[in-house]
Amino acid sequence: MIKVCNLSKKIGDVQALNNLSFEANDGQITGLLGPNGAGKTTCLRTVFGLLQADEGHAEIDGVDVAKSPIQAKQQLGLFPDPFGLYERLTPREYISYFAELNGLSRTQAKDATQKVLTELHMDDIADRRCKGFSQGQRMKTALAQAIVHQPTNIILDEPTRGLDVMSTRVLRDLLKALKKQGHCVLFSSHVMQEVAALCDQVIVMAEGKVVAVGSPDELCQQTGKDSLEDAFIQLIGTDEGIAA
Numbered sequence: 001m002i003k004v005c006n007l008s009k010k011i012g013d014v015q016a017l018n019n020l021s022f023e024a025n026d027g028q029i030t031g032l033l034g035p036n037g038a039g040k041t042t043c044l045r046t047v048f049g050l051l052q053a054d055e056g057h058a059e060i061d062g063v064d065v066a067k068s069p070i071q072a073k074q075q076l077g078l079f080p081d082p083f084g085l086y087e088r089l090t091p092r093e094y095i096s097y098f099a100e101l102n103g104l105s106r107t108q109a110k111d112a113t114q115k116v117l118t119e120l121h122m123d124d125i126a127d128r129r130c131k132g133f134s135q136g137q138r139m140k141t142a143l144a145q146a147i148v149h150q151p152t153n154i155i156l157d158e159p160t161r162g163l164d165v166m167s168t169r170v171l172r173d174l175l176k177a178l179k180k181q182g183h184c185v186l187f188s189s190h191v192m193q194e195v196a197a198l199c200d201q202v203i204v205m206a207e208g209k210v211v212a213v214g215s216p217d218e219l220c221q222q223t224g225k226d227s228l229e230d231a232f233i234q235l236i237g238t239d240e241g242i243a244a
């Protein structure tokens with residue numbers, strides 16, 4: 001479970017987060033939906049401990065990220081930018097390297113890597129260097145790295161950005177599988193279709209604040225609109241920075 005409590009963060013002159021609070025539960029996919037500049041990336045970076053909040057705090061399974069970062073991050077996987085893989089490594093090498101960084105012994109890392117390679121149907125590419133990989137192959141490698149140590153919680157910042165339709169579908173299926181296994185999945189997006197298709201709970205953000213919370217259907221009901229896109233525009237008051 002990921003809990004964000006009254007987070008505020010000023011970057012330069014911009015109030016990127018403004019008293020932001022929400023919870024993302026286990027066994028659910030939670031979407032952070034907001035226009036460009038709403039504060040989604042700043043929020044996720046703060047939850048991961050890469051940025052320090054001015055006020056408020058974030059908890060992973062009840063552990064304060066700022067106070068006990070190592071303990072908190074043991075139960076957290078971060079889906080990195082799939083375009084920044086170490087190209088000289090094979091997926092097997094890359095994934096087991098991160099497994100060891102996350103505290104697994106060499107033998108545990110080797111076994112955990114084989115397990116995740118099988119789960120994500122990557123055995124055919126497991127021992128090829130990442131250089132030259134397709135977007136989908138990169139994305140699977142990046143996701144495998146994020147989940148190899150079996151964290152309860154997984155954070156993804158705009159995971160489908162730059163992916164083609166097939167890779168997007170693969171990623172969606174993977175996220176649904178993680179949810180089914182009881183993981184807490186939190187991702188940011190400004191792609192309406194993706195959020196409507198995947199999320200149990202949507203946190204609508206604008207200007208660093210929560211504007212509304214609910215399932216896609218509940219947000220439609222709250223606003224009296226037929227589609228999430230119309231509901232969102234009503235809540236935000238503009239359609240700037242939103243992708244259908």
Ligand SMILES: Nc1ncnc2c1ncn2[C@@H]1O[C@H](COP(=O)(O)OP(=O)(O)OP(=O)(O)O)[C@@H](O)[C@H]1O
Pocket residue numbers: 011012014015016034035036037038039040041042043190
């Ligand atoms: N390093 C930085 N320097 C200056 N301003 C920043 C920096 N990082 C974030 N900001 C500002 O903080 C606000 C929130 O940015 P953030 O990247 O969190 O938004 P976002 O919701 O992820 O946007 P997008 O959908 O465009 O990626 C924006 O106004 C942004 O310009």
